[in-house]
Amino acid sequence: MTPQFETTAGVAVPAVTAEQMREVDRVAVDEIGLALLQMMEHAGRNLAEVAREVADGGRIVVLAGDGGNGGGGICAARHLANGGADVTLVLDRDADELTGAAARQRRVLAATDATIVSESDVGNAGEHLRDAAVVVDALVGYGLSGALRGTAATLVEATADAAHVVSLDVPSGVDATTGDAPGVAVDPDVSLTLALPKTGLAEAAVGDLLLADIGIPRGVYDTLGIDYTDPFAGARRVWLRNRT
Ligand SMILES: NC(=O)C1=CN([C@@H]2O[C@H](COP(=O)(O)OP(=O)(O)OC[C@H]3O[C@@H](n4cnc5c(N)ncnc54)[C@H](O)[C@@H]3O)[C@@H](O)[C@H]2O)[C@H](O)CC1
């Protein structure tokens, strides 16, 4: 049976597989006209607010990859820097290798005071994370393919010693659909998942689970036959718990 979550107010929230979530994104963009950057801005803003609360004035390190997950993390770094936080972005590749929305977010971030560390300057990953009050994990989301490799894997290993970790959408290294980790994976204090919880979040170690509103209108869910009741009631994010 498909796992279900519920909000603390008792509103049922269906979980979706990575494939279903990709369809939600596709319908939102191709059929409804919502831009990826619009959704990402809400993801990044929500993530920045959560990181800021957890960091309580301390240093924040954002780990980011090249996909939609990384783009949300880089966007969060901008909101954090705009708000005066001491924030360092650590990329799992060189900045000039970023593409699409992640590259765009990185370009905008360059206009803030945030420190940006590229893959070739990472060196000892643990050094960057050592004094962090919170590490934001935005390396890989539902786009995980096989066991984590390369610098992403090294950075994930370094999060084991972090004071607090907040994961965006899905802990990096965890399969969003099954909850299995084929290799190393982040073990976060909090996971902030986007729009709808992913089925794997009911199985994996995800910490406390938050659901963020990224502005998807219900017509997208209706188009796909997803039984959806608005869980937010005007809030930007809500806590979820397992229902089944
Ligand atoms: N409606 C929504 O939920 C929205 C979600 N967003 C975020 O976008 C990601 C999904 O984005 P996508 O680009 O499809 O994939 P990812 O970013 O998760 O991953 C691609 C990224 O990861 C690297 N990678 C994949 N597997 C591995 C591996 N085994 N080892 C190392 N690296 C790996 C790959 O190279 C790419 O760089 C979703 O989770 C949300 O966070 C949107 O931002 C808004 C709408």
Ligand SMILES: [K+]
């Ligand atoms: K992640």
